[in-house]
Amino acid sequence: MSLHPRIQEVTERIRQRSLPLRRAYLAGIDAANANGPQRSRLSCGNLAHAFAACGPTDKGRLRADVTANLGIINAYNDMLSAHQPFEHYPEIIRQLARDLGATAQVAGGVPAMCDGVTQGRPGMELSLFSRDAIAQATAISLSHDMFDAALYLGVCDKIVPGLLIGALAFGHLPAVFVPAGPMTPGIPNKKKAEVRERYAAGEATREELLEAEAASYHAAGTCTFYGTANSNQVLLEAMGLQMPGTSFVNPDQPLRDVLTRAAAEQALAITALGDDYRPIGHLIDERAIVNAIAALMATGGSTNHTIHWVAVARAAGIVLTWDDIDVISQTVPLLARVYPNGDADVNRFAAAGGTQFVFRELLDAGLMHDLPTIVAGGMRAFCEEPRLQDGKLAYAPGIAESADTAVVRPVSDAFESQGGLRLLRGNLGRSLIKTSAVKQEYRYIEAPAVVVDDPRALNKLHAAGLLPQDFVAVVRYQGPRSNGMPELHSLAPLLGLLQNQGRRVALVTDGRLSGASGKIPAAIHLTPEAARGGPLAKLREGDLIRLDAENGILEALVSAEEWNARELAPNTSPAALDLGRNLFAVSRDVVTPADQGALSISCGPPYHNGTWEYDSEYELGETAEAAAAPHESKDA
Template structure:
């Protein structure tokens, strides 16, 4: 193993001992005392079987596994629209191996692309906690010996895992749907957005461009949070190998879903190959997820999601771990916004089988983890293929395009492109893999805002035509649910294109597709409650420095110490935001995952 990866893993194992041991004891107790089908009362079972008369006799005989399907289907979210007929097909495939399947429940699946920049986005992060709760409700019936988790996008996969890990004695497999085919190039889309921001493109031209990019069923093709989720499920061994980026509607996609359904029937506790999700997701699997994130230039949202997923399994990972790993893990993939290729180009160049095989070979991934497919991660370095109707896996070949995928010995950069920056403003994350090196350090006067719409208004009024650090505060989980601020990217990109030194500092989030503008995000402590980002005033000289890991207001210490925090705006209402007041009140800091349900549970 790479010595840094090994040392960080040991650090996480040691730090997690007080929480991981009770978690493992919990899932062992749940297995022994589970109120499952043999122990449920007859009336309880009759209720459970009444909705599926075609499988009632098999369920009554209790001869095979009953698989609970937890689905995030809706047809407003392109990535999840493909799930429409999955349960119907999965029931057929379960019967082929003597098992049964039922839809245990649905979870909400909002599209950040729809709510981006609007009030609904303030529900986005806490939809993850809602999904975790919904997953727990779905699995609470006790009538399932395993579960298939149908989810892909930003908060859905983390939320499903957070809920699923509290039922860690059950075997579970995540089943993706795949990315939509390639539309217009992402750089073309970004250029039209910037032209629209400056008034050079009409709304009709912008809409036509966006529709040409987001044009069909499947995951959006840029490498944002949704596709980073799929990468992580592969390196953690929770998919069928190679399932992440196979397009919807193909025979290979269908056979991978069939294989996942039938694999679940083989890894239950009644058989000889019991693989509970609580043991699959261990400290080494969590480190693998972090390594994959860094090696492929994945979404910064996972600096929130990965700690939350880990906590649900009794594991503690922090930003220092990510920072240390980033210094040791080479970037071997270039996928938009970190390159020109989309995920379909990434898949064609070798995709996850190539990435996993190479990172195993270089000692950056832990091979010895329990996966849903085998006793270690080795199968995930192979590519799924069809021989007629028969699914098989073949060794991954060399990179098909070295502008997209490279060997770890000849990487795009020798590190993982994530920096943790600290200073008198607080502690924050920066993704620099898509930022030009000469933009890693910005020192400029601050312009302070408490609403992203005010930033856009100032841009339109020409008030930001200078070197500037745009500070957007009161965007943390306790203040307004920590919305993504991706709507600012075109405007800030325009300023940067005009030659100005520009950076963003915020206690909110940026999109998983954030790119070329340096941004110190997830600033913690957040402004609400007295975080130092609330002390910044217009005109303060701010230094954002990814080279040295510095985030400083260059203000005399005596003055800084005597400043009063800015007043928080009133809590917003409308669009259901008031219903999430409990979540905002309980949410903990970003580095712990910004979760209300985990904090409320004392995890």
């Protein structure tokens, strides 16, 4: 099947726009590999330090410098349910390497915080910046020049993007990502949400709420809804960086350890020491980035990736914009309904056909690139399902038809003709909305603004009976420069409760919303943010706001004369508790805007004055049809 013309056009625009940066990036990683494996250039003292703690077998192999050495970057901790299984992965990998005449070492650990624990807490202000800290920790771990390939053990929200950015900084090394899989089903996510809303209404006790939460988050593995963590896994497979079909195999299944061993074996097979060298910096090009976004749209994945994958692309010398994401979303149909876009969890999604079904549909429709991956066979290999045969890994074709059309459908019978996200434009700036989880009747609202700088103020206004019947909650000074751009998922129960009562409500913010959020129309990641002098700071209580998700519009219905005359309102939110916040003051000062990846580190080839050398490809207020039409790159 030939590539869809819009997918071809947007890929070519990204390629042309990125040419200078991409060339500089590839030149850098090729130079790093020009003289062969780095370990051969270590001094005797360097090398002796590196293998001092190894056993005799590993030490002998490292001394001889004739075999591959795998670096393991581990995001293990036993507070994150998704990362707890990683405790035993290094030994599995080390033993596999020894069995194949190679070696493996834990190169380093990276921090891994849980957004589920920090939701609504001061610690959430460190969450987004943890991604960049993880990237830096990854680079530190790989800085010893000891490794011929790397295995990345990570699953959750900021951890995978951070690992990817760090891996791309060492783009001359092959990279294989190794997940841990989702926990088995608990109580249905819809039931959990209902208890949360009853608690917000004062109709459920804290004991009832805790029981529901504990029944949902009940075991090792990722949370079972389709939030940022599980979206990470789908995007990694869409770029060909994990073993095919590994995303949604539960931690306690025998197949899980077999896939981990297979990942280590494949990493050894693609080093520069052999004849099938596949460095990550060459695998991740503009086609891989487009594949990731196409998969995100087809499955209705997390809004967080509109920030993270801009940063990931930048780490590979590729300039991805929100306009590109919007065009892809208008081209790729929605093929999956997984909570919060539907009732199913990711286990049911996998049983219905999962990534294998979705990828085959996208490839057959020309909506995804077939490209080189960490395994032979390109993206078609990711349309096959892993199986155990006599204790060994085997692959079988994915199912030809959906096993549950309430969860997964073919392109010919998609849930919606467009993908899960839309870019909104207007006099308030640019923002994104997750349409896949919002029913059609709620995708348009025109209502007065309730303006707060502290998200907790909304609950207080509700308790006092001061919220209008219909309103748009405007929560500003929540962007990356202001306070690190925390997720505002704690607002979901209240706003969901009010919508259930027949009231029309929406959220507009320069902050983020959890990848698990849906149901309520929410214009998020608004940029420029209020702390940068964005027009969000001009809004006043009672201003009429129009949010039209279908037509990509977000605007304050205020006359241009009055709007231009208004002063920016100061931030009135109370001072945040510190809890380590002072350590990230520099990050807040230098962070790029949300549509440029919210980066607090220099990533990829240099950028200047805190911004990249490109303009938005489309002007504010352009129609969706114009945005989807071919444009000539301004800097090509």
